[in-house]
Amino acid sequence: MPKSRGMRIPFRKMHGLGNDFVVIDAREAAVSMTAARAAALADRRTGIGCDQLIVLEPSDVADVRMRIFNNDGSEVEACGNASRAVGLLLGGTQFIETLGGLIRSEARPDGVSVDMGAPRLRWDEIPVSYAMDTLEMPVGWEDLENPVGVNVGNPHVIFFVDDADAVDLARLGPLIENDPLFPERINVNVASVVGPDHLKLRVWERGAGLTRACGTGACATAVAAIRRKLTGRKVRIDLPGGPLTITWPEGGTIDMTGPATLSFEGAFEDSDFPA
Template sequence: MLPFIKMHGAGNDFVVLDGRVTKPALAPEAIRKIADRRRGVGCDQLIIIEPDGAGADAFMRILNSDGSESGACGNATRCVAALLAEESGARHVSIRTAGGLLQAEILGPGLVEVDMGPPHLEWGDVPLASPADTLHLPLSLGPVSDPAACSMGNPHATFFIEDFAHLPIETIGPMLEKNRIFPERANIGFAKIESPSRIRLRVWERGAGLTLACGSGACATLVNAHRRGLTGRQAVVEMDGGELLITWTQAGHVLMRGPAVTAFAGEIPESL
């Protein structure tokens, strides 16, 4: 049996495993079984906390529900930061991911702020398949067109829309995710600007599908919206599962503030 903790950040949910003593060896098929919401535990991503040999409090491995690995997950970072802080009693926690080193601060019970670092805005950093203006990608499908792109440790493209009514996200999301312009696939955001300080967002996540919230997607959306002159440097990003406060500081870093919630703990049987 494999112990786990089920957590979520604004509805973006995770199965968290502690691999600091013994790292679980999970094939992609096993990850897909665990993530299955009807036959397994159910999650958007499976998270493994591992030791970090370079000075961080832990390394966080992020595995999507399809078994692929991701470089960043803002909501999971807040959840893991809350777990590590509860263990140590520390207010500040450092977590390394495949996308880089992240610093987190515990602001109160279940409330965490993570410095997601600076966004990467050059076409090769997103990455794109060929040189292009990341503020206006030559990409359209059905009712959406002209997205902006950036990387927050993983690739994001943001389409700015007028309304979510009749927007077929579950049809166009996977097609856009796998468009040839994104050699590593991409997270696809659909954003409606409610005001200069408020954004409504839905995200089709690379390797996970349509989720209730996407932390790195919220960060990318604020960055892209500000670059387009649509918002200020701070905005509340409202998603299906809740809200995050995103700030793109004058120093260039993106701060993400939001909830980190433990739902329950359990054990995964060997059959999964």
């Protein structure tokens, strides 16, 4: 006897500079999401495949609530590229509730701009496990030393190096991500200065691994470079997937501008990926 089919759940496949997402709109019809289900949907061999799974839900404080699941199933606070994708999907100006706080997106002809809020810079806001200076953190892993700590809704450390491409981030990334110094784990960024107000960046993303683009990583790296006086307050960040423009005015919030793309639409059977 053929298996009984369940409810079909529509989704959109989107990406921002190659950082790709499965977006499920659950504002009108609730969709149950667990870590196991998110990981199964994100699997590139047996699921739909993505870096992050995004679930849109109703919000009492914003236009929409955005839940973000990494491809290992962990739910995280923020994702800059996903914020642009959701901003493109919804259009116009939208306020988006996330675990990392309230953000604002604006779809424009030159891309999607997202106000990511103010960075958090104290050691207990990153967080790290004991008090230290977050501008010159007195820690290191092999040749990666003295990073900057920044929280932009999720936690980051940024290492400035001569050549970001030369760093074995696939090996060092998970080592740093899971170090006991970081009680909530950490996103690992390696950046090099290309020119005035121009940086090159590679990111090991917490719970997702090496990524073609990380919007929050670009924001955190721009803040770190500005704090260290390596750049001015408007910075071009070149990632493997393409460039983002980050602006952080003195005393203000971080603005990130870049592209987002709808790749295709589809649906899956609810019973094929049980919650």
